Amino acid sequence: MLFREKQQLTICVIAGVIVGGFVVFRYLPLRGNMKAIRQIKSTQALTIAKGDADNKQLLLLNEQLLEIHRELENYEAKIPEQSDIGGFLHRIADLMNENNLSDQMIEPHKEIKAEKLNCIPVKMQCKGKLAQIFEFYRQLQVLDRLVRIEHVKLSNDSDFNGQVSMESKAIIYYRAKVGQG
Numbered sequence: 001m002l003f004r005e006k007q008q009l010t011i012c013v014i015a016g017v018i019v020g021g022f023v024v025f026r027y028l029p030l031r032g033n034m035k036a037i038r039q040i041k042s043t044q045a046l047t048i049a050k051g052d053a054d055n056k057q058l059l060l061l062n063e064q065l066l067e068i069h070r071e072l073e074n075y076e077a078k079i080p081e082q083s084d085i086g087g088f089l090h091r092i093a094d095l096m097n098e099n100n101l102s103d104q105m106i107e108p109h110k111e112i113k114a115e116k117l118n119c120i121p122v123k124m125q126c127k128g129k130l131a132q133i134f135e136f137y138r139q140l141q142v143l144d145r146l147v148r149i150e151h152v153k154l155s156n157d158s159d160f161n162g163q164v165s166m167e168s169k170a171i172i173y174y175r176a177k178v179g180q181g
Contacts, residue, residue: 085120088145088172092124099136101126103165120172121150125165130154133166146173 089106096104105125112119126133133154140147151169 084174085172089122091143092122092140095136095139096126099128099132099139101128101132101136101166103127116175118174120174122170122172124168124170127157127163127165129162130164133164140170147171148173 085108089108092106093104096106103126105123107123109121109123112121126136128136137149140149148171149168150171151167153167155165155167157163157165
């Protein structure tokens, strides 16, 4: 019986050594590798997610760039080589008339000359309903000539009948001739 107990004890010790060896030399290194692989996998998932977010941002930026290119496509064409101020001021007066604006006044000021661009400040005044004035500005914005509105003042009439007085200062641009400046 002693022999049998010794044999069982030897088998248990050998089994324990095998299990301990397996745990120490196989299981723990594989577990460490699995942990490292999970960490690498999560890092890659974060990198992929960041790449997807950056890709979406890049698509938005490309759309904005295309929109800017569309807006600037005719930029040079909107700045003529000659002032033709009379014809353009007549077009502004026509827009005011189309929108039934009254008490019109369009007054150009002294031209400002620069190296590549010249500009002419223009003071505009009129009266009308707010919707008519907004439509006038909308139409002014889509004209085939670059106009920058620098100042707008809207005032209710004193009798509050729905009429609004508009005063504004606009800048009309044209390209300078070569050698000017």
